[in-house]
Amino acid sequence: xxxxxxxxxxxxxxxxxxxxxxxxLVLGIEVLLLVLISxxxxxxxxxxxxxxxxxxxxxxxxxxxxxxTVDLQKLISYFQSxxxxxxxxxxxxxxxxxxxxxxxxxxTENQAEVTSDSAESGLASQQTLGNPQRWWNFFFxxxxx
Numbered sequence: 418x419x420x421x422x423x424x425x426x427x428x429x430x431x432x433x434x435x436x437x438x439x440x441x442l443v444l445g446i447e448v449l450l451l452v453l454i455s456x457x458x459x460x461x462x463x464x465x466x467x468x469x470x471x472x473x474x475x476x477x478x479x480x481x482x483x484x485x486t487v488d489l490q491k492l493i494s495y496f497q498s499x500x501x502x503x504x505x506x507x508x509x510x511x512x513x514x515x516x517x518x519x520x521x522x523x524x525t526e527n528q529a530e531v532t533s534d535s536a537e538s539g540l541a542s543q544q545t546l547g548n549p550q551r552w553w554n555f556f557f558x559x560x561x562x
Contacts, residue, residue: 522555 437443495501506512513519525546546554 522551525551525554525558
């Protein structure tokens, strides 16, 4: 008899659990929990996507900055080289190496006209002769002195 009462009690508990699971209140709570979990998961997915995008952007910026750093280091080493310093001394300071001769080309009539016109109109760059033409004139045009 005791066994029968225990089994009956267990069956009543199972029936009670089934009725509770089938009730609308429990179903509403389950749906609410499902919605809350979905919202939290959605926020995490969006945040992860945003962070991944920012990481990619920062990696690209880092790569660009490294490239710029390398370019600037090459430029600095060129500016510190003897060839650059020699070139600057020749062009900006008018210096020459020992034993070198510097040839200065006299201004031609065309250049004198251009110089006077350029002071007035600012069109010197359009009217000046090219370097090959200047050499041609220097060697092959008769001098009128």
